[in-house]
Amino acid sequence: MCRMSDQTPEPSGRLLVSGCDVLRVPPEGECEILPAHDIVVVDGAIEDVRPAGDPAAVPGADVVDGRGLLAVPGLVNAHTHSPMVLMRGAAEDVTVEGWFNDRVWPMESNLTPDDVRAGALLACAEMIRSGVTTFADHYFFAERIADAVAETGLRADIAPTYFSSGGAAALEGTVKFAEAWHGGAGGRVTVSLGPHAPYTVHDDDLRTLAGHARRLGLRMHIHAAENLEQTRAGLERRGITPIRMLHETGVLEAGALIAHGCGIVEEDLPLLAEYAATTAVACCPKVYLKHALSPLTPVRELLDAGVTVAVGTDGAAGHNTLDVWEALRLLALTQKQAVGDATWMTVSDTLRLAMRGGARALGLHDRIGALEPGMRADIVLVDQSGPHCRPLHDPRAALVYSTRASDVRTVVVDGRVLMRDGRLLTVDEPALLAEAEARVARVLDTSHGRAVQHYDP
Amino acid sequence: MCRMSDQTPEPSGRLLVSGCDVLRVPPEGECEILPAHDIVVVDGAIEDVRPAGDPAAVPGADVVDGRGLLAVPGLVNAHTHSPMVLMRGAAEDVTVEGWFNDRVWPMESNLTPDDVRAGALLACAEMIRSGVTTFADHYFFAERIADAVAETGLRADIAPTYFSSGGAAALEGTVKFAEAWHGGAGGRVTVSLGPHAPYTVHDDDLRTLAGHARRLGLRMHIHAAENLEQTRAGLERRGITPIRMLHETGVLEAGALIAHGCGIVEEDLPLLAEYAATTAVACCPKVYLKHALSPLTPVRELLDAGVTVAVGTDGAAGHNTLDVWEALRLLALTQKQAVGDATWMTVSDTLRLAMRGGARALGLHDRIGALEPGMRADIVLVDQSGPHCRPLHDPRAALVYSTRASDVRTVVVDGRVLMRDGRLLTVDEPALLAEAEARVARVLDTSHGRAVQHYDP
Numbered sequence: 069m070c071r072m073s074d075q076t077p078e079p080s081g082r083l084l085v086s087g088c089d090v091l092r093v094p095p096e097g098e099c100e101i102l103p104a105h106d107i108v109v110v111d112g113a114i115e116d117v118r119p120a121g122d123p124a125a126v127p128g129a130d131v132v133d134g135r136g137l138l139a140v141p142g143l144v145n146a147h148t149h150s151p152m153v154l155m156r157g158a159a160e161d162v163t164v165e166g167w168f169n170d171r172v173w174p175m176e177s178n179l180t181p182d183d184v185r186a187g188a189l190l191a192c193a194e195m196i197r198s199g200v201t202t203f204a205d206h207y208f209f210a211e212r213i214a215d216a217v218a219e220t221g222l223r224a225d226i227a228p229t230y231f232s233s234g235g236a237a238a239l240e241g242t243v244k245f246a247e248a249w250h251g252g253a254g255g256r257v258t259v260s261l262g263p264h265a266p267y268t269v270h271d272d273d274l275r276t277l278a279g280h281a282r283r284l285g286l287r288m289h290i291h292a293a294e295n296l297e298q299t300r301a302g303l304e305r306r307g308i309t310p311i312r313m314l315h316e317t318g319v320l321e322a323g324a325l326i327a328h329g330c331g332i333v334e335e336d337l338p339l340l341a342e343y344a345a346t347t348a349v350a351c352c353p354k355v356y357l358k359h360a361l362s363p364l365t366p367v368r369e370l371l372d373a374g375v376t377v378a379v380g381t382d383g384a385a386g387h388n389t390l391d392v393w394e395a396l397r398l399l400a401l402t403q404k405q406a407v408g409d410a411t412w413m414t415v416s417d418t419l420r421l422a423m424r425g426g427a428r429a430l431g432l433h434d435r436i437g438a439l440e441p442g443m444r445a446d447i448v449l450v451d452q453s454g455p456h457c458r459p460l461h462d463p464r465a466a467l468v469y470s471t472r473a474s475d476v477r478t479v480v481v482d483g484r485v486l487m488r489d490g491r492l493l494t495v496d497e498p499a500l501l502a503e504a505e506a507r508v509a510r511v512l513d514t515s516h517g518r519a520v521q522h523y524d525p
Numbered sequence: 526m527c528r529m530s531d532q533t534p535e536p537s538g539r540l541l542v543s544g545c546d547v548l549r550v551p552p553e554g555e556c557e558i559l560p561a562h563d564i565v566v567v568d569g570a571i572e573d574v575r576p577a578g579d580p581a582a583v584p585g586a587d588v589v590d591g592r593g594l595l596a597v598p599g600l601v602n603a604h605t606h607s608p609m610v611l612m613r614g615a616a617e618d619v620t621v622e623g624w625f626n627d628r629v630w631p632m633e634s635n636l637t638p639d640d641v642r643a644g645a646l647l648a649c650a651e652m653i654r655s656g657v658t659t660f661a662d663h664y665f666f667a668e669r670i671a672d673a674v675a676e677t678g679l680r681a682d683i684a685p686t687y688f689s690s691g692g693a694a695a696l697e698g699t700v701k702f703a704e705a706w707h708g709g710a711g712g713r714v715t716v717s718l719g720p721h722a723p724y725t726v727h728d729d730d731l732r733t734l735a736g737h738a739r740r741l742g743l744r745m746h747i748h749a750a751e752n753l754e755q756t757r758a759g760l761e762r763r764g765i766t767p768i769r770m771l772h773e774t775g776v777l778e779a780g781a782l783i784a785h786g787c788g789i790v791e792e793d794l795p796l797l798a799e800y801a802a803t804t805a806v807a808c809c810p811k812v813y814l815k816h817a818l819s820p821l822t823p824v825r826e827l828l829d830a831g832v833t834v835a836v837g838t839d840g841a842a843g844h845n846t847l848d849v850w851e852a853l854r855l856l857a858l859t860q861k862q863a864v865g866d867a868t869w870m871t872v873s874d875t876l877r878l879a880m881r882g883g884a885r886a887l888g889l890h891d892r893i894g895a896l897e898p899g900m901r902a903d904i905v906l907v908d909q910s911g912p913h914c915r916p917l918h919d920p921r922a923a924l925v926y927s928t929r930a931s932d933v934r935t936v937v938v939d940g941r942v943l944m945r946d947g948r949l950l951t952v953d954e955p956a957l958l959a960e961a962e963a964r965v966a967r968v969l970d971t972s973h974g975r976a977v978q979h980y981d982p
Binding site: 162401411 | 613614621814847862864919926958969
């Protein structure tokens, strides 16, 4: 195994990111660039963001030289299944049904806890390299994902995937995981309850889990109205939309992160608006295009209803990467086209959706999503000096439309440096790559004919 | 200026790219990976692609160690305006009309020949870094672009942009440029005639240019049916579609690379099919999404009609990068969604469209687009060892859905190494970046109220 440390890392005492430009993402209006600023971090939190001064003014600080770099809030991947990196590229050019029934759910029946751990570690390495500091995960063997997060220093909200086919033991396991890990890893791990979807989890189980969520003060993370066909199927079979099922089972009341929502229809909007303060929808546009879905998540209507929208990658078996730059760019591009308005989903609105929206979607807006005093220090330094960003008129536009994951140089989470000038500090990358490769043939073998579920929403 | 050599570089005598995996893109069917092969290059052409052997078997060769890397045919950017990198990020969140009339055409009225040269050099640097070895350019001051291509070692088909407002002198200049540069830079530069569009060039001028093209054995490169509104406007104002205008003026007969074609309608297809052997359409999906266009280029219908389709970036004032990886990925994604078929535009078909289609779109399919004996040696070595590509089940899927421009390590054009393990060999990158930045404020100043054209198709 490639575990480098068995201890939850302590945030360092003092950190000074010196002389960087800083992206300011206000709650409304245009984003701004604060030129040549220092970010002072104490005990994992941002103490000050101020014009650059003498580094000696912060005695004893670990100094990260940010000159020539742009500091942005760490990206949030608002919906993923991190261990699915093991299936990257193994389910191409298939329908949604074929993707679930012929590829992914058969492959997932092979997974062991150690596979999940190896996949999660690889995913963490990819996300750190890409400037993703927080992710909302939804998967099996959630303890192993939590271990990977604790070890690598990332921040995550982890929902253990629950199918009703798992029965009472699985449901109890979900609740036990939540009790054990919510607030774990020095506060970097939070837990949501994760019924898979209204079409794989019975109403009774949804009610029970919603009750646990309210009791424990947790949010819920669930796939719902993933496409219009699911909404139509819900209306035909049960006379209500998947969103209304979430309402009737208490999921919306508990506070929900809804994955995809491409099938959210007009009649769902008043219902979502009622719970707007605690409801969010994660939009993962690359997988919608790849699966030939239309319509896409109705982002404009959701935002108009006051519902939070954030951006995610979904798992790498569909998205192929965990690259949130790619995802946020595609969100802007596809939403402009979907709405037929090139002046909409502006550069500033896209950055706000990805950063502040991502934080709020996970219920973490009091901690992350902006580089401001009092926030946890999740800071990404981006290098926009490459020819693909130059000349650099507008660093904000470059973030949305030119910047690549490979432009990320340094990543700080909770005040701890996880990558420094391209070097991963908490991950033994060659070891974990080798370990992931060694597991692949077994994970991809579907000759047994088993599957974790059958897709028939 | 950052000119490093006043001589057109000679292809080296012998080059051996040793031990790489090789992407084979057949005219039909699945792409394949040939593991651990040598590519032998003599006088700029590929002499052999064979299982890896002893490098000493090619005496006197410059050896590029390709072990652990994947060799792919150099990418083709089938439609761009390379010097527009100077306007990168300077026209965001605007309508098509606003983009032309308030931003780009006013800015372009500022351009000097030296600006164009600086922009083209920066574009060449970006494209070499991205693994783009050939581009179809369409711009003003074409001589300066040709100079940049000759100097940096890239391959390009250059069309000098012509508006009828330029008058007879401009038209003559176009023809003179073609006579001077077609086949120049050791064959790396070819010329197409470049009337801007049916809505900015009179029929008489289109006829005259088509006549010159036939006389000189050149192709034509023109914007047409860029969106459905242009097609509707053509039908309303003149009773015919833009594609039929190209037919009636002899442009299709001369052989045309049509940029965009999102407004190609059903009645155009038989006409295009008639000229299928010499007609191509360049699809640039990022700019269509960004400008909220719908429908997109009807790629399936064009391919069914036998018309070549290739992928391009358009200029960086819309696309923000010249990244053909990004463009080909978006082509696959958007076409799956547009057609409503996730099983279409497969990984292999996407690679074939980008590589063989790109070569054919520029009339260069006898020279480039595949790594086969007899082809010119335009070779890109890609590193798929990063965590975002791993585990690596399927390098072909990784090329389309995971690989980034920054994964390109080494680039060979016409047998000459232009980038070696990330180091540019024909470009003084810091100097040209500084020069581009120094020109920007003047280029972006639109306070004068001038413009090169007014958009009213």
